[in-house]
Amino acid sequence: MLSINDLRASIEGKEILKGINLEVKSGEVHAIMGPNGSGKSTLASVLAGREEYEVTGGSVVFDGKDILDMAPEERAAEGIFLAFQYPVEIPGVTTINFLKTAVNEIRKYRGENPLDAAQFLKMVREKAKLVSMNDSLLKRALNEGFSGGEKKRNEIFQMAVLEPKLAILDETDSGLDIDALRIVAEGVNSLRSPERATIVVTHYQRLLDYIVPDYVHVLYKGRIVKSGPKELALELEEKGYDWIKAEVEAVG
Numbered sequence: 001m002l003s004i005n006d007l008r009a010s011i012e013g014k015e016i017l018k019g020i021n022l023e024v025k026s027g028e029v030h031a032i033m034g035p036n037g038s039g040k041s042t043l044a045s046v047l048a049g050r051e052e053y054e055v056t057g058g059s060v061v062f063d064g065k066d067i068l069d070m071a072p073e074e075r076a077a078e079g080i081f082l083a084f085q086y087p088v089e090i091p092g093v094t095t096i097n098f099l100k101t102a103v104n105e106i107r108k109y110r111g112e113n114p115l116d117a118a119q120f121l122k123m124v125r126e127k128a129k130l131v132s133m134n135d136s137l138l139k140r141a142l143n144e145g146f147s148g149g150e151k152k153r154n155e156i157f158q159m160a161v162l163e164p165k166l167a168i169l170d171e172t173d174s175g176l177d178i179d180a181l182r183i184v185a186e187g188v189n190s191l192r193s194p195e196r197a198t199i200v201v202t203h204y205q206r207l208l209d210y211i212v213p214d215y216v217h218v219l220y221k222g223r224i225v226k227s228g229p230k231e232l233a234l235e236l237e238e239k240g241y242d243w244i245k246a247e248v249e250a251v252g
């Protein structure tokens with residue numbers, strides 16, 4: 001589904017990603033961990049097409065198409081969802097209207113008819129139930145005055161409504177409490193299916209107790225320096241990152 005080859009990216013002339021290689025197949029959940037400043041959020045942002053980052057080499061192929069030349073909206077329409085670390089507030093636009101526009105833009109891109117109000121509401125009610133989203137939040141302006149946990153739930157709800165093929169969750173610095181961890185985990189698990197995949201970027205080993213990943217990767221100095229099964233996250237929790245750093249330095 002997703003094939004990242006020798007991906008390099010810079011910000012303000014500084015190279016942050018120094019040759020990332022990663023294969024994600026449908027049905028899989030991949031966790032990306034690593035010390036502070038290793039490039040995790042940069043990777044998530046580059047995959048989502050955020051413009052501050054300059055891609056200086058490599059390729060990212062999603063469902064057979066190179067996405068690096070696509071605008072973020074096109075990537076979304078192709079089925080990639082990035083839950084932003086700090087979701088934006090849009091005063092005056094309700095969550096539900098925002099989502100209706102987003103869903104219908106994606107349908108248009110795919111050559112499908114837009115959903116009418118009744119069809120959309122029916123779908124939204126089902127999804128809201130799935131992620132225990134409170135009705136009153138849907139009618140409030142997008143993210144305005146939402147607590148951290150409410151924003152998080154809203155983000156996961158957006159993901160449920162948009163039904164992405166690939167969800168990229170960046171939870172490196174989002175201050176998740178136990179409830180928010182559960183919200184994220186339940187959302188991801190409820191969307192787990194053989195046709196979809198998830199990449200979860202996180203510092204929280206605990207999150208991986210709830211979202212059990214198929215693979216764990218450690219990013220360090222802009223490269224994936226170690227990959228392993230879910231047990232690798234436990235080993236990291238116990239031993240920290242120093243042993244991995246030492247291994248990398250020893251190899252040069």
Ligand SMILES: Nc1ncnc2c1ncn2[C@@H]1O[C@H](COP(=O)(O)OP(=O)(O)OP(=O)(O)O)[C@@H](O)[C@H]1O
Pocket residue numbers: 011012016034035036037038039040041042043052172173
């Ligand atoms: N806008 C920016 N301007 C300059 N440097 C940046 C910018 N954004 C990121 N960087 C640098 O890129 C490097 C990687 O940052 P990134 O946020 O991707 O790391 P991370 O692995 O997600 O870190 P953390 O675990 O601390 O969230 C850091 O050294 C950071 O200072």
